[in-house]
Amino acid sequence: MTARRVLVPAFAGGGALLAVVAFLALGVWQLQRREWKHALIAGVEARAHAAPAALPARAEWPLVTAARDAYRRVEAEGRFRHDREVLVRATTALGSGYWVMTPLETAGGTVLVNRGFVPPERRDPASRPASTDPVRVTGLLRITEPGGGFLRSNDPAAGNWYSRDVAAIAAARDLADAAPFFIDVEGIPGTYPAGGLTVLRFHDNHLVYALTWFSLAFMAGAGGIIVLRHRRGGERMAA
Structure with missing residues (x-):
């Protein structure tokens, strides 16, 4: 009985701690993804609105990449x-x-x-x-x-x-x-084929995801504390 009273709180506290660490890590990862996405969007906007450059030469075609050349x-x-x-x-x-x-x-x-x-x-x-x-x-x-x-x-x-x-x-x-x-x-308004319809829009929900993970970390920590307090309260009553 004594061992059970020791192990149950330990497992509850350890599980809550692991959940908090995991959720916090996921939240931080989403913030890092958000920084990456903002840099990507800034790069695309800069390339799309710059003065037109010459088409890559034939020898450069294998070197064209989405990260550097798209848009x-x-x-x-x-x-x-x-x-x-x-x-x-x-x-x-x-x-x-x-x-x-x-x-x-x-x-x-x-x-x-x-x-x-x-x-x-x-x-x-x-x-x-x-x-x-x-x-x-x-x-x-x-x-x-x-x-x-x-x-x-x-x-x-x-x-x-x-x-x-x-x-x-x-x-x-x-x-x-x-x-x-x-x-x-690029298009000429009112003519067909109608050009200039390229969509420069990127999903950017990383802040929402980060806040969700941080909220789950808070709830996991709070849940662990409540379980431990409830367990200790029951032990005092039993004593």
Whole structure:
């Protein structure tokens, strides 16, 4: 009986202490994640609103990374290959429709360009400009989106695309020397394809998560204290 009176409070106190330490660690981790996310957002905002830089050279393509290059504002010159465009299903602020992904042949290779959004009634290529004259495009460098949409996979054979998978599109359209990224063009209001619809929004709930973990740490500590006090009170009454 004496051993039980000693072990039960010890286990209760130890369990509460472990819970407090674990919850505090998780809260601190979320604060660290919050700092990382804020740095990420600041970097993206700076790159997206900077003066446009030249497209990475062919030798630099393997070095392009999401952390350093995603949403970098770039410009490129070349000719569009409208005969090899791909329509990727999209849901935007303008409704549901398609992204018009068109290869741009440049002096350094081919880069896919998301010329913008079109509604279903403008799916026909004849409903939008298709000039083969040299053009200069300005937009945001985007990292490839391999795979497909939620619960859907790209089906190149059927022409059904749910993600902007650069490698898969390049293979389906026989594009040699295609860059491993694409460009979201800046748009001209009132025209189709409608560009400039890139969403620069990142979830930032880390402070809420941190406060939740800290609250759980407080409750675990308070619960442990209550259990110990209740146990000691019962021991005094028994004595």
